[in-house]
Amino acid sequence: MKYIDRVLGPNEEIVYETGLHWIIFATPMAVLAIAAFAAADLGARKSTVAGFVFFAFGTVGVIALVKAFIRWATTEIAVTTHRIVLKRGLIARDTIEINFNRIEGLDVKQTVLGRIFDFGTVVVRGTGVGLQPMRDISAPIELRKAAFGDLATSPRVAQR
Structure with a gap:
């Protein structure tokens, strides 16, 4: 069972999932x-x-x-109805879970190669958590859309 499925709260659903891009x-x-x-x-x-x-x-x-x-197999990234969740690591686990009410902004950084192949870095700016960069993310613009509600009403979209 995936980490994200295990940590879902009551009345919380996964809106969007992605992972690392094959460019790694x-x-x-x-x-x-x-x-x-x-x-x-x-x-x-x-x-x-x-x-x-x-x-x-x-x-x-x-x-x-x-x-x-x-790194590719053990990284999970999801937008739920309440938060953004990032889990990485095989033996030592590193997780970032930021509730939407704590997010000040979400920046997408893409190089020319990133724009061509649809990958980039997503930096979550949160109150009390500082900057949380997520590098080599597949479809970072879709992740941003999901986080800000453009995809929030659609069913789970898996991108990997």
């Missing part, structure tokens, strides 16, 4: 691509340098890919 896998995949090119060169020339590059980039790439997958 781009850097580990690029590092693994370099390792693959080094492996091809190693097979063709039996170069010691290519062997070192293959081993180093392959090891770093696999570790980064596993970390990105764990």
Whole structure:
């Protein structure tokens, strides 16, 4: 059972759910691509340098890919009828739950690449909680719309 489903209060429903964007896998995949090119060169020339590059980039790439997958699989983001909930972490859990009456503003920051691929950082400005950034969020504009009531009357929308 998901964390968000377990912490719902009475008369509280999930309005919108999203998660991390697939872009978090781009850097580990690029590092693994370099390792693959080094492996091809190693097979063709039996170069010691290519062997070192293959081993180093392959090891770093696999570790980064596993970390990105764990981050992607263990992050839950939802807008309910009463609050915004963010849960991240596998062993150590980090949660942010901000009631709507404590939210002063919600900022969306997107780079050009973020606009093209529909991901970005959502910064929740809350009374007494300061700034709470949520990075690499899929469909951040939809999250903002859901938080400010544009989607609040629609059924659960899952975006992952």
